[in-house]
Amino acid sequence: MTQKVQLFITCLGEQFYPTVLEGMVTLLERLGVECQFPNAQTCCGQPFYNSGFQSEAGKLAKTWLQTFGQSEAPIVSPSGSCVNMVRHHYLELFPAGTPEHAQAVAIAQRTYEFTEYLVHVLNVTDVGAYFPHKVTYHASCHVLRGLGLRTEAKQLLGAVRGLEMIPLNGEETCCGFGGVFSVVYPEISRAMLRDKVQNILATGAEMVVASDAGCLMNIGGGLRKAGSSIRAVHTIEILAATESNGGLKRGAQ
């Protein structure tokens, strides 16, 4: 039986990382999964929830539940942060006993971060990727601590042929993005990003890989500002690369 999934592309993913989304579809189909795309999706409400606007977040969450509630298929997303929002915070937005709460409970159980879906649902750790580059890995906070996924992305990357993984000092330390935090306290964000960038530069890797758009925007920007040619790439971009498709395809970041 063919697995079907609904793609939850997230607003940041859509605005800034279309090649990650294309890679996600390509890879899922390569693994025999059929993708559906609910066109009404916008934002899960996380930016509002994280800045305290719970009523606004609640409205967006309701829309999100309607959009993804139309199908019984599992929901897969390239963002640990947005999955964390759906899985954990939706339950807090709607009081127990309300229909939305019941719906959130049900949907939380079938919403997966991408690497989590591959490793724990498809039971795949080798996706047949080929990527002959030196990379280092940044553990995105909400993938790691929000969802408790410490090894999944590394297992998948470890099976990529040609890939050389260089350990990153301070791998599990936040890069300083933090959503609203990055613009409310830019100077602290700057200091945290500086530490992250220094650690990345010290690895000698060609790329740093992470699993959340927010980290990629922040770290990628930090590397560029530092005049470095090291690129920040999403785990999916590496996993989607094969010998036949010519490897990494992306914009100018």
Next chain:
Amino acid sequence: MSERPTYIKFGEYTEHIPANIPAAVQQATGRFLDLYQTRVSEMPQWEELRQAASDIRLHTLENLDFYLEKMEQNVRAVGGQVHWTADAAQARATVLEIAKEHNVKTAVKVKSMATEEIGLNHALEAAGIQTYETDLGEFIIQLMGTGPSHIIVPAVHLKKEEVADLFTQKLGVKAPPDPVKLTAIARATLREKFLSAEMGISGGNFLVAETGTLVIVTNEGNGRMCTTMPDLHVAVVGVDKVVPDWETLTVLLKLLARSATGQKLSTYTAFISGPRRAAGENGPKEFHLVLLDNGRSKILEDPVARETLKCIRCGGCLNVCPVYKNVGGFAYGWFISGPIGAIFSPQILGTEAARELPFASSLCGACADVCPVKVPIPKILLHLRRRVVEGDQFAPPSAPVVVRTGAKLGAFVLGIPWLYRFGTRLLPIFTAPFRKDGWMPSLPAPANLWTKVRPFPAFRANFRQWWAKRTKRG
């Protein structure tokens, strides 16, 4: 210092952090963190212990009246006196009154967060009582005239050279930048104070209700000097510090030092059950326990934020926090700093005075991962952010109207799928003038808050078109 602030300017402080602070803080906290990790790796039952500790703390808080009354009874039973104080002013007045009754001229103090919280030192000095901090770190910051910048290492922001300069200047001795020699200077200065003081003042790490015992955890031995040499011992302790019995205390003690400094146990753990009972016994003639509420019972009314009070003040969340490590403790504007300060202060001082603090976090979650009693700090930060921007049953909103209007507008657009898709198509067009090699190096306000630190990626949404095309192709 540590007087109740009226408004904490966290953001303003972060714009001019003294350059030496992050380096000094990172050096010390990094060492603690390494040791902490070693300790955790030695204990396979660490997670079970944390859960047990969390359960113990929550159970005690939910039955706080019962355990506090038991504590009071048992302190009285061993000959001590108990004073209930509702706020900082009453707690200060109570201590001053006891001091006055005993004609106290000099007091020596054990490091205590509760007395920092109520600003006791200033009150004592104002009443003409010479007050000496005897913990080395506290001794240093008292000479500096500041409050603590870390829960357990109050002078963590200072390098040994700065301490040497301070001692040379304030103590009139030639102090070299050598920790051992500096400690010897402090010890010599304090020794005579221990001998002459009429009153010893402490806080308390725990109160064991079962036996009316005050528990003080220290590393320097000064705690024992302060609580045994003078004839009078006054302990100021928050009502949240009570534990049911010795068995539950053991669980918490196993976690405290390991989470704080990475020690298995701190050098001294003092158990004080009342004053001396017979001539020839050690200890003070009188023991007074001043129980401090100061807003804690109000926190208990809030079912989400209540878990703040589980905190056992180990400072572990500070040691691991990338924000704290880059700003230091003074940024948080009051006696308590770091992630726990960011949730404690707004609840005690009010969100009007401390509304910036709940936002002083990237929500990375590292604090919650190390907290030995599982205080869900990120969850409480979010809860308080909501209080700031939307208001709740405990406080009205205090965020500027413009911010609230902006958020409502943003959510409105995102809530209408066609409008969102329309906006998605417009963004790359409107932002084209700012684009350079796939990035936008500089953007007008308010987006410059981002671009002053790093460029913003170019808007390049085209997934929906890509998807539509390939679906059509079949």
